[in-house]
Every structure is written in C-alpha cells, then in structure tokens.
Amino acid sequence: MTPGTQPPGHGELPAALSADAGATAGWPGMAADMGGDRAMFRVPWGKAMMWIFLLSDTFIFGTFLTGYMSVRISATTPWPNPSEVFALTIAGTTLPLILIAIMTFVLITSSGTMAMAVNYAYRRERRKCALLMFTTAAFGAMFVSMQAFEWSKLIEEGVRPWSNPMGAAQFGACFFMITGFHGLHVSAGVIYLLVVARRVLAGRYEGVGADGAGNYDIVEITGLYWHFVDLVWVFIFALFYLW
C-alpha cells in the first residue's frame, strides 16, 4: 500500500444495500447486514480479528489440555514423573525440570521485549521498535531450539506417540501433540515477527492512517499473537510439567 492510501470507502453503497434497508430480504439483505460497516468493537478491525482468532486458538488448546487431563486421570498404568523425565544433569548435579524452567524464562522475556516494541511503535520510534521485535524473534527461535533438543532427548530415550519405556503409553501422544502444536505456534510467530519487523524498519507504516501520522496497529496485533503464545505456555508449564 502506498503512503496515504485510504481503504476503499463505504459511503457510496446503493440504497438497497445501505444499513437502514432493514426490510431487504434474501441475499441483498444478508449483504446489507454483513457489509453494513457497523463497527461493534470500535477498535481497529485487525485487532478485533486477531482477538477472535486467538479465541478460536484458546478453544483448540483448551480441548487439547482437557483431553490430556482426561487421558491422564483415566490411565491405569502409572504416569511418568515429569520432574524426573525432564531433569538434566549439569556439571554432576541433576536438576529437575531445569530445561523447562529456562524455556519459561526465555519466553517471558520475549513477551517483555514485545510489549516494549509495541510501546515504541506508538511513540513512532521505528528503529527501536524493529530492534525489539528482532530481539523477540531471537528469543522465540531460542525457545524452539531448546524444544527441539528436548524432543530429540525424549525420542532417544524411546518415547513414541504410542508407547514409552517410563510408564503410561498415553504420555508420548500427549507430549508430542501439545508441545508440538505450541512449538508450531512459536515457529509461525517467529516468522510473523520477522516479516513485520522488517516492514517496520523499512518504513512501510509511516505516513499512512487517517491523520498521516503513521499506522502502527500491526505491531500491537503481532504482539497480541506473541503474548498469546506465551500465555498458552503458562498453562502447559503448569498442567503438563508441574502436574
């Protein structure tokens, strides 16, 4: 979009399609309802759409975690102790869950840098904003790398989606599905962040918007997605690793 370009106007709708044509039935009526340009939330449309997408994602992760809970409660074979499964021996001392704890701190830190990026976007300091977004992406990449390490370690120890040598066979299926789906979200988020950060740096969002002061809503929208990824990890950390 070139600077100064306005979204197509909705002022020139034919009379039959205008929002007050309440009596119009059939397809024209539906088109009038859907295209009536009535804003329910009074927030930028992209932000409302991201929230609705995240709500749908909440339901996916929610059902995954609920399914995992059901499977774990109803398993008659003992569930492996995550504290031991995910322990690492560093310099002769075995630390329980240490890798997961580090991953948690990395993701929280990335959320912090993202929140700051949004702040700088609205201050119109696009270099700082882009730099913070690149930092966020780097922390995200770090998280995925540690997850890759964790996966390889477990696969090496014989954990499979259908079996594992430590106890209940359902453990593997739950582990690979839940952490895999979350890791996929993080990976997609890293790409999303890199794309938007590059555009911010290139000045694509300068000079657009109603007042020509630049429209940096996209940074906040990207931020919503990224914070959500961190949010989901809070639940996975508590329900999968601490249980």
Added chain:
Amino acid sequence: MQTPSIDAATGDVAAQHTQHPLGLYFKVWGLLFLLSALSYMVDLFQLQGLLRWALILGLMMAKAALIVAVFMHLRWERLALICVVIVPPLALLVLAGMMVLESDYVFAARTLYFR
C-alpha cells in the same frame, strides 16, 4: 496507572492508544519472573497434595491474568471486547469439569473390569 484517553466527542479509535511508562512493563516482567520461579520451587521442593495444586493453579492464573491484562492490554480495552474474550473460555472450564467426572468414572470402570 493511566486510564484510556478516549476522545469523548468522537469515541475515536486513534485516541485510544494508551501510553504507559516503560517501567510498567519492567514491573510486570519482574513479577512474571518471580511467579515462574515460585512455580518452579513448588516442583523443586516436591510439595504434595492440596497445597501443591493450590499453588500450581494459583500461580498459573496470576501469570495468565498479568499477561492478558497488561501485556495484551485487555485492561484498557472496551467492555464489549473484554466480554468477548473472557466469557467464552468459561465454557472450557465447564467442559474441563465434566471431563474430570467422566475420566474418574472411566478410571473406576477400567480398574474394575479391564485390569
């Protein structure tokens, strides 16, 4: 804490970009670090029983609330949006509750007949 500066005359969206001092984000960041560290301690000290569960779930909800309210700015959003985001997940809690009962029953049935 600042309240959103909504342009009273127009209800303008652009006027809604609440500016916060960076210190707020550092505070929340630090708090999230602390809460995560406490969650980790729960496992490190191998607390058990009701105490363990109260701590795990309580710390989880506190962290989630901080992220959604401050980092995702939901605190400063319009009530319509807050309701759209907060109310539907309550349905998930109902589902989780029903599944706890169901899986307890499945466990009982398995122990009785299939073991």
